[in-house]
Amino acid sequence: MIFETIIGLEIHIELNTRSKMFCACSTEFGAQPNANTCPVCLGMPGTYPVLNKEAVRLALRAARALNCRINKVSCFNRKNYFYPDLPKGYQITQFELPLCEDGFLEFESEAGNKKSGRAINHIEISRIHLEEDAGKLMHPEDQPVTLVDYNRAGVPLIEIVTRPKAIRPQAAVDFLKELKSVMEYTGVSDCRMEQGSLRCDVNISVRRKGEKELGTKVEIKNLNSFKEIHKAMEWEMQRQQELLLKGKKVMPETRRWDQIRGVTIPMRTKNGSQQYYITPEPDLPGLDLKSEIFRSYLEEPLPELRAQKNRRFMEQYNLSRYEAEILTQNKGLADYYETVVKHGAAPVDASNWILVELLRLWNPADNAEIPVSGKALAQLIKLVNEGTISRNAGKKVLDEMFETGKSPRLIIEEKGLAQISSRAEIEIIVDQVLKQNKDAVEEYKTGRTKVAGFLMGQIMKAGRGRLNPNVAREILEEKLK
Amino acid sequence: MMTILELQKGYREGSFSVRQAVESFLERIKKLDQRIGAFITVCYNEALDQAEQLDQRLSRGENIGPLGGIPVAVKDNICTKNIRTTCASRMLENFVAPCDARVVENLKKAGAVIIGKTNMDEFAMGAASGTSAYKKIANPWNLSKVPGGSSGGSAAAVAAGFAPLALGSDTGGSIRQPASFCGVVGLKPTYGAVSREGLIAFAPSFDTIGPMASTVKDCELLFNVIKEQNQSNGSDTEEPDIENSHKNNCTGAFDAGMQNMRIGMPKECLVGLDQEAAQIYLRAEKIYRDSGARVEWFSLPEIDACASAYFILSSAEAASSLARYDGIRYGFSIKDPQDLNFDDLIRSNRTEGFGDEVRRRILFGTCMRMPEFAAYYEKAEKIRKNIKQAVNRLFGRFDLILMPTSPVLPFDIKEKHKYLHNENQLDKFTAIMNLAGIPALSLPGGFSRTGLPVGLQLAGDYFTEDKLFRAASCLEQKLGVYKKLPCLEGDQA
Numbered sequence: 007m008i009f010e011t012i013i014g015l016e017i018h019i020e021l022n023t024r025s026k027m028f029c030a031c032s033t034e035f036g037a038q039p040n041a042n043t044c045p046v047c048l049g050m051p052g053t054y055p056v057l058n059k060e061a062v063r064l065a066l067r068a069a070r071a072l073n074c075r076i077n078k079v080s081c082f083n084r085k086n087y088f089y090p091d092l093p094k095g096y097q098i099t100q101f102e103l104p105l106c107e108d109g110f111l112e113f114e115s116e117a118g119n120k121k122s123g124r125a126i127n128h129i130e131i132s133r134i135h136l137e138e139d140a141g142k143l144m145h146p147e148d149q150p151v152t153l154v155d156y157n158r159a160g161v162p163l164i165e166i167v168t169r170p171k172a173i174r175p176q177a178a179v180d181f182l183k184e185l186k187s188v189m190e191y192t193g194v195s196d197c198r199m200e201q202g203s204l205r206c207d208v209n210i211s212v213r214r215k216g217e218k219e220l221g222t223k224v225e226i227k228n229l230n231s232f233k234e235i236h237k238a239m240e241w242e243m244q245r246q247q248e249l250l251l252k253g254k255k256v257m258p259e260t261r262r263w264d265q266i267r268g269v270t271i272p273m274r275t276k277n278g279s280q281q282y283y284i285t286p287e288p289d290l291p292g293l294d295l296k297s298e299i300f301r302s303y304l305e306e307p308l309p310e311l312r313a314q315k316n317r318r319f320m321e322q323y324n325l326s327r328y329e330a331e332i333l334t335q336n337k338g339l340a341d342y343y344e345t346v347v348k349h350g351a352a353p354v355d356a357s358n359w360i361l362v363e364l365l366r367l368w369n370p371a372d373n374a375e376i377p378v379s380g381k382a383l384a385q386l387i388k389l390v391n392e393g394t395i396s397r398n399a400g401k402k403v404l405d406e407m408f409e410t411g412k413s414p415r416l417i418i419e420e421k422g423l424a425q426i427s428s429r430a431e432i433e434i435i436v437d438q439v440l441k442q443n444k445d446a447v448e449e450y451k452t453g454r455t456k457v458a459g460f461l462m463g464q465i466m467k468a469g470r471g472r473l474n475p476n477v478a479r480e481i482l483e484e485k486l487k
Numbered sequence: 488m489m490t491i492l493e494l495q496k497g498y499r500e501g502s503f504s505v506r507q508a509v510e511s512f513l514e515r516i517k518k519l520d521q522r523i524g525a526f527i528t529v530c531y532n533e534a535l536d537q538a539e540q541l542d543q544r545l546s547r548g549e550n551i552g553p554l555g556g557i558p559v560a561v562k563d564n565i566c567t568k569n570i571r572t573t574c575a576s577r578m579l580e581n582f583v584a585p586c587d588a589r590v591v592e593n594l595k596k597a598g599a600v601i602i603g604k605t606n607m608d609e610f611a612m613g614a615a616s617g618t619s620a621y622k623k624i625a626n627p628w629n630l631s632k633v634p635g636g637s638s639g640g641s642a643a644a645v646a647a648g649f650a651p652l653a654l655g656s657d658t659g660g661s662i663r664q665p666a667s668f669c670g671v672v673g674l675k676p677t678y679g680a681v682s683r684e685g686l687i688a689f690a691p692s693f694d695t696i697g698p699m700a701s702t703v704k705d706c707e708l709l710f711n712v713i714k715e716q717n718q719s720n721g722s723d724t725e726e727p728d729i730e731n732s733h734k735n736n737c738t739g740a741f742d743a744g745m746q747n748m749r750i751g752m753p754k755e756c757l758v759g760l761d762q763e764a765a766q767i768y769l770r771a772e773k774i775y776r777d778s779g780a781r782v783e784w785f786s787l788p789e790i791d792a793c794a795s796a797y798f799i800l801s802s803a804e805a806a807s808s809l810a811r812y813d814g815i816r817y818g819f820s821i822k823d824p825q826d827l828n829f830d831d832l833i834r835s836n837r838t839e840g841f842g843d844e845v846r847r848r849i850l851f852g853t854c855m856r857m858p859e860f861a862a863y864y865e866k867a868e869k870i871r872k873n874i875k876q877a878v879n880r881l882f883g884r885f886d887l888i889l890m891p892t893s894p895v896l897p898f899d900i901k902e903k904h905k906y907l908h909n910e911n912q913l914d915k916f917t918a919i920m921n922l923a924g925i926p927a928l929s930l931p932g933g934f935s936r937t938g939l940p941v942g943l944q945l946a947g948d949y950f951t952e953d954k955l956f957r958a959a960s961c962l963e964q965k966l967g968v969y970k971k972l973p974c975l976e977g978d979q980a
Contacts, residue, residue: 045584045585045586048816049811050584050585050817051566051572051574051579051582051584051687051688051811051812052565052566052572052584052588052684052685052686052687052688053684054683054684054688054691084807086806086807086810086856088810088813088829088830088833089829090813090815090829093811093816094810094811095807095809095810095811095812095813096807096810152829283853283856283857284856285803285804285807285856286692288690288691288692288804289688289691
């Protein structure tokens with residue numbers, strides 16, 4: 007029996023603002039518990055929210071990058087339920103009139119059959135709305151208490167909801183990766199999944215191919231990396247298919263992904279059903295998105311997104327798809343590449359050095375600054391290309407540059423790594439080696455020209471790797487004639 | 488009892504110090520408030536400290552501000568730093584807010600002395616000040632009668648001469664109705680004209696803070712201090728010249744001000760209106776006609792649905808606004824929470840921390856936002872929309888609307904059923920202004936045969952408080968009601 011899997015995603019992304027959504031508290035991650043709180047985000051009596059316009063600005067950037075229709079008027083609502091991480095007893099969110107609706111994102115994904123390679127895929131976005139984050143509960147193992155940290159309470163989020171679509175889990179993950187890149191490129195969020203600034207819940211159902219009605223939907227929570235999202239979707243898809251094959255029913259429920267056991271398990275419901283009610287938010291006026299201030303946000307230019315940059319890199323720098331994709335996976339890295347090229351490195355050389363050597367030393371996922379400037383790397387490439395040092399020595403120099411931040415010239419000087427290119431000097435070494443290996447020279451003359459390789463190796467060894475190999479080879483060939 | 492004018496004259500001329508004056512108010516409260524119950528907290532030390540600072544400033548020849556040295560009573564749902572703010576609820580019995588409400592900041596900047604926090608209906612829910620968790624309030628004009636509510640403590644404090652000025656809050660009539668019952672002036676400003684920052688929310692789309700005083704002029708003075716200055720640049724605005732403005736508004740000037748003012752009177756107000764209140768209402772009509780105003784009766788059928796719509800919408804908002812009181816980070820908490828899970832703990836805290844009326848409205852409001860009752864909620868919202876449209880049309884035709892404030896006279900404190908189960912009637916003439924967001928003022932219109940105050944209400948278009956004050960002053964001068972004071976000392980002891 008052939009099944010298809012329908013997947014819908016709810017993605018929460020923390021916006022890159024300095025202060026919270028309705029007060030002046032910092033959004034910095036990792037502060038002491040409850041250090042970033044004030045009467046407003048603690049929901050004290052008599053306090054009222056004041057909207058942070060930067061949150062609206064960033065959300066509107068996301069809306070445009072995801073091709074959404076921006077509503078003329080957008081309103082806030084209260085989602086009312088009791089939970090200790092929710093200081094006001096309600097979350098300020100948007101319901102009937104979100105910021106924007108009806109968008110889409112194109113992304114590349116492997117086509118269904120492997121031969122056809124990669125294809126452009128497309129997921130529709132039903133809405134994006136603004137909301138505030140809740141606090142965080144902690145359950146210390148050694149004490150029978152629950153602790154609450156409200157640092158995250160009131161941090162601005164956007165929730166992106168996709169329209170359910172029949173796709174494979176891999177394609178859903180490819181979509182998420184593209185979405186993450188768009189959010190990073192547009193400066194909307196730093197999307198650090200390990201810090202929870204990008205979180206994703208998955209709605210998944212299966213049905214027999216050809217059926218019109220959707221199967222029963224299951225929501226999966228507690229997913230904190232793309233890898234785990236992928237695994238969870240695959241597992242849940244299997245589970246539901248097996249149930250259907252056995253003639254059983256899928257229960258509509260929320261399940262959580264147990265990363266250690268690699269299974270989804272039904273979530274313990276908090277005291278039966280967690281009911282909530284949506285009501286208007288009387289403390290915040292509706293947003294008139296046609297007003298001057300919001301119009302000016304909508305007129306801001308958007309940066310080149312990854313897909314566009316990818317295409318441009320392939321055309322402008324003559325890179326392969328593979329090279330361009332790696333270089334543009336991270337906006338910082340893509341900018342770095344262009345800096346190296348700007349400082350005189352040939353585009354292909356720059357790409358080689360970054361892909362082979364730089365990424366050995368620097369992991370884009372760390373989101374750290376690259377300690378070697380693009381200009382310095384361009385210099386290093388030039389020194390290797392001019393023959394001042396060998397490619398191998400170049401690697402060592404780069405290692406040293408990463409560690410000490412010194413310029414390539416200084417390192418070459420200090421370590422005596424400069425290549426010997428002078429004919430006279432090299433000739434002396436070649437002569438010595440030929441003298442010590444008379445047998446090999448004889449062999450060569452009888453026609454076994456392969457031994458030239460052996461002799462070349464001996465020469466380079468004698469020169470401690472510092473001889474310019476091209477010059478050495480030239481001299482060796484002359485002497486063997 | 489001294490008026491603001493007399494107090495300020497005394498300070499200026501050095502006849503007495505601010506401290507002496509404040510002391511005399513505090514003494515009066517100490518002596519008489521046991522019988523009234525207007526205050527939950529009296530700020531003896533804070534008020535005297537403030538008074539001394541003002542005296543020092545006076546001795547240096549400094550200007551102490553438009554309300555310099557004037558005691559103000561503040562309703563206990565308006566936050567004050569270092570002084571507890573209880574909302575007359577067990578839930579917030581020991582709650583001290585981290586900062587002053589914006590209006591309190593404004594008061595302090597203007598030199599006012601916060602003399603105490605006034606009793607009220609719990610979380611401002613009620614119309615007779617009968618739901619306070621602490622004590623009942625008596626009407627200074629007749630101690631067996633209710634003072635109205637929910638700002639009953641503020642109204643009683645002004646009527647009893649405990650403070651010349653008070654702040655109240657009005658969500659469905661909570662300033663105007665007690666002002667009417669206690670024979671004082673109270674203004675519900677345009678929604679948004681006064682900052683709500685620091686007002687503990689009941690129904691945020693209706694809540695307003697407003698001034699209460701014994702005369703229209705004093706009420707206006709307080710309003711000018713607490714209202715948001717639109718073009719505020721943070722510097723002190725020009726201070727009004729009180730003495731001269733009093734002089735300027737002589738009777739003749741009032742009449743000139745009323746010339747051609749168009750005043751509408753809704754016929755529906757006469758239905759179910761107390762007989763004596765109706766006579767006072769019709770007398771006001773005559774005064775305005777005689778002053779040259781163009782008075783016209785008209786029909787406002789929307790009025791009948793207002794109280795119900797208001798009750799549904801305000802309760803729904805309250806259910807959400809009061810959700811934060813779980814007794815965990817602050818507020819009332821039961822004694823032995825150890826064995827309870829989160830849901831049971833907050834259920835116990837809320838059940839014991841809130842009084843009957845608050846729980847009733849939270850339950851009702853929660854029901855109203857359940858999908859099963861969506862039809863009621865939507866209807867109520869539709870009524871609100873209609874009211875706004877009706878009001879917009881009205882103020883094309885009229886400058887002001889003249890109405891009674893309350894359909895009934897102050898009733899007996901013992902008549903519980905009147906304020907617990909018949910509330911919609913009490914809000915009948917006041918909730919409409921909260922639904923529409925327009926300003927409205929209640930001023931004393933006269934007395935019943937039994938000596939109980941009866942109020943009159945004026946409503947105007949958005950941000951036309953100045954017009955309300957002008958028309959109210961005219962009526963006040965002609966009626967002269969403000970000259971009569973309740974008799975509290977000695978004879979009733």
